[in-house]
Amino acid sequence: MSHNQETGPSGTRTVVIDLVVAAIIFALGALVGWDSYRIGASWGSDGPQSGYFPFYIGMITCVCGAVVFVQSLRKLGTDKSVFVTPEQFKQVLVILAPSTVYVLGVQLIGIYVSSAVFIALFMRFAGHYTWLRSVVVGVAISVCSFVMFEIWFKIPLPKGPLENLLGY
């Protein structure tokens, strides 16, 4: 990760994230191994049981997680590279947070209205476009995808009150 090797101590260090991710991988491996053991990871009357293969997958996952964890521990003192600077993290949140709200919107009021609102608001507030341009682009893309999926390809996407009102 040479591109974020900054001397300033701002931001979370890569090694710390590496440690956390390795621990999560170890835990996931343990989970897979444990559940496979629960349903039987040995030789049944008719051959290998259901947990036979995943059990070893879980074990290998654990080993890899543990090794990466130890490797990162040894670099803890020396490696000062930064995983993400506060400015970068802010930029990531600029798209991540609205996208999450958008997915919630898709679930509640359907995909077409949410998409139009999402694109328009993002253009307005992250891209500083005029309201007119933002709304036109948002609505246009939404209408295009409606025509393409609902009418042309007949693939149903999540719909909400507005589409019901229009009779779809």
Added chain:
Amino acid sequence: MEELNALFHGFAVVLTPYNMVLMFIGITLGVIIGVLPGLGGANGVAILLPLTFTMSPTSAIIMLSCIYWGALFGGAITSILFNIPGEPWSVATTFDGYPMAQQGRAGEALTGAFTSSFVGALVAVLMFTFLAPLVAKFALQFGPPEFFSVYLLTFCSFVGTGKGNPFKIVASMMLGFGMAAVGIDIVTGQLRLTFGLTELLSGFHFLVAVIGLFGIGEILLSMEEGLSFSGHSAKINPKIVLETWKKLPTYWATSIRSCIIGCWMGIIPGGATPASFMSYGVARKVSKDGDKFGTGQLEGVVAPETAAHAAGTSALLPMITLGIPGSPTAAVLLGGLLIWGLQPGPLLFVEQKDFVWGLIASMYLGNIAGLIVVLTMVPLFAAILRVPFPIIAPVIVVICAIGAFTVKNNMLDVWLMMVFGVVGYAFKKLDYPLAPMVLALVLGDSAESSFRQSMLISQGDLSVFFSNWLVGGITSLALFALLWPLVSALLTRLKPPPKTGGAAA
């Protein structure tokens, strides 16, 4: 000349007006996907896969494989004009392509890149045409132990050819296998790793993972760099094209070398990305202008592009003949085959002649169509790139959400896509490779069932994987690839380092 007859039959299948239109739509969509950040070959094909469910499998694979060719071509445009590799395999193209654009030779660089892509693909398709039926015929004799050893080789090669930390490669792979195991066990009907959640009954769909890991993850990464990028304008006119074509034959040796590297790296699952780097490195070492590489040498564009395209094409060979894809995009195409009701593997050549030879014929025609489309429409595609990121970013999120939803018409998948997006972002920053995870997720069930069948045959004795010369050879090769990082580390420690410079490639 059985193959030639079959191939001409394939051309007859492809050369219907409907399929030709699909081909051009596919190429154009593919180039757009290759040009846009956050959309790549793998998740582009994944998102568009549901659109093909109503088509016949042959038309569907023609369109999807053309999207793939288009994406391979498109990656070069962003590399050369914007110094942003649209695809991982075009990173090496930026080394000499972008300096050329800075010197005002963008047209020359683009023509060189497209033409050598075309040459690479053509050589790979020729190899495909004659080698694939042989491999398929050979593979018809494979039993479960042989298949498992090929799977083993596939996954071990990731460790052998990968550049990063081998433990991270294996960890990513094992997470993929773990996710593949979620849901109903196809042999015993037992529920695995569902923890009482009915939503997990059908397991994780790899298309959702691909869209999240590559699509959303890539958008998050691009956002880090801020909301703007700038690039050079491109002019391509027939004069530049002809002049460049006159120069290209002087690089015939580089071309041939790159084709060989590309074909080899594509068949073993190294994939297009290492192939392009390796080819660039070899060209730099062998060429008499080697010292000038990196300053805008046409040869430095020819080498990686030829190899990337040759590898991208030959990655389909193990996918079609053995059912084992050599790259994430090939894995998505394999998933498509399963959804269309085709069983990939050697029998495809016996039972689905129309499909297989239609696909091979479409490889020839698709690449010719691709060359025409990219050469004539470069200004248009460069204009797409100039659409500001604040518009592109939310639109790509919307496209990804639609893609994830249509996989199973399930809202949970859209949420999973977001989770995979964050995972993809973190993994990319921590150098965990994503390709092994995707391949493991796709192949997990087949690998497991061939392992279990082998174990049943041998009553739990692992020596079945060494029971004859064929399976023993493949298994040994796999173990060698797995241990290669260890061996090469030992070798470099024993030998005094001669001078570092990509020698390990």
